[in-house]
Amino acid sequence: MTAPAIHVQQLGKQYRLGTAAPLTRTLGEAAHALLRRWVHAAPSRHAPAAREPFWALRDLDLSIAPGEVVGLIGRNGAGKSTLLKILARVVYPTTGRALIRGRVGSLLEVGTGFHPELTGRENIFLNGALLGLRRAEIRARFDEIVAFAELERFLDTPVKRYSSGMYVRLAFAVAAHLEPEILIVDEVLAVGDAAFQRKCLGRMGEVAGHGRTVLFVSHNMTAVRNLCARAVWLDAGRLVRDGEPAAVIQAYLGRHADADARPEMDLRDWPIRRGTGEARLLRARLLDAGGRVCGRFTRLGPLTLELEFESRTRDELNLSAAITTTDDGLKVLQLAHQDSPGFVPGVVFGRRKVRVEVDRLPLQCGTYHWNLCLHTAALDPLDVVQDVLRFTVEDDLARSPRPFRSTREHGLCSLPAVWRYVHAEEPAYAVQ
Ligand SMILES: Nc1ncnc2c1ncn2[C@@H]1O[C@H](COP(=O)(O)OP(=O)(O)OP(=O)(O)O)[C@@H](O)[C@H]1O
Ligand SMILES: [Mg+2]
CATH class of the missing domain: 2.70.50.60 (abc- transporter (atp binding component) like domain)
Incomplete structure (x- = not known):
């Protein structure tokens, strides 16, 4: 049996609810501290929680074989992004461990991955270098990345000036074109416009077709169903179900139907x-x-x-x-x-x-x-x-x-109809 591309054992991530008092350094932070004191002085039914610990991810065991395409689904706050961030080494787990075999290209939530002060061009090279590629290798893929992102005019603009859609375009183009062995993508579909979403899905399909491992989070069940051979459902930091996408999605949609209803x-x-x-x-x-x-x-x-x-x-x-x-x-x-x-x-x-x-x-x-x-x-x-x-x-x-x-x-609708066999003595049509 080949060694898994991703192997997670007893993985847990603990955060603290509520916010710590920041050290007041800049004017912005001073204003923030004042605002906080003003807000928290007002009586409210929803008093701010004490900084009690809670588990964003708990006792997670998961093994993904090389070449598998896995969709990660679950409600808001289920722990999906936390898992991806641990795999991309952006945050440390509190318990357990996550082993990765292969070079990882990741597109995490907007705000991670790029240096805001650097331009699009500089960030492409920086990301390539972080993935272990040489300058010539990055240059060879540069035009493809820029063309995919459709950001030629903004290449020399610092990415902090990009809109969230532009940012995601570049981040996805970089993650998907620098030939990662493992592609980790968080919610790319939530930001870009419809045409770009289709393009991303197509590109993920190509990456998967080349035998790469893909792990992606989405709230778009059609995309998960079309792209993945396996779906993993997380809820409250724990694995609820892992298996064939249609069955996992049906169970997930069925479970939360009532919670989302507004009758x-x-x-x-x-x-x-x-x-x-x-x-x-x-x-x-x-x-x-x-x-x-x-x-x-x-x-x-x-x-x-x-x-x-x-x-x-x-x-x-x-x-x-x-x-x-x-x-x-x-x-x-x-x-x-x-x-x-x-x-x-x-x-x-x-x-x-x-x-x-x-x-x-x-x-x-x-x-x-x-x-x-x-x-x-x-x-x-x-x-x-x-x-x-x-x-x-x-x-x-x-x-x-x-x-x-x-x-x-x-189809859009269902109709109840009466189905019955027609007996031999009432022929519907003559056989020549
Ligand atoms: N840096 C942090 N500090 C404190 N709590 C955090 C932090 N990051 C995430 N959390 C909490 O951990 C839980 C899991 O968050 P996570 O971002 O993994 O959810 P998610 O499944 O990606 O949700 P969504 O579908 O909304 O993106 C949430 O309750 C979130 O508030
Ligand atoms: Mg998330």
């Missing part, structure tokens, strides 16, 4: 809205079949939307609601009052509560939002709010057993 909202002060305001949405809730507030629904199961609004317009109302995907805001379907036979909203003065009952929710598994709309009958907007009431849809595996999770990769 009940007071919309009176919701800031982003459009319309004359002559009618106004006040509250909205999602309910399960038993009438309880619920943020998690089953595919092809029931869902009820409840809206409360107030109106003082003399126009007849038009009510509608649309469901959009949370990751890219795609409108998947619309519920309009006209599709409910016999329901006429009419002219309303004062408050009303309306329930919209869906028998069989035709959505694939995933997370969704609602757009809620009050219009006049002539379709002039009275009050329209977008991206509210976050909820998730999961498969009911007991009712519809499937070997896979029905996600948007299988």
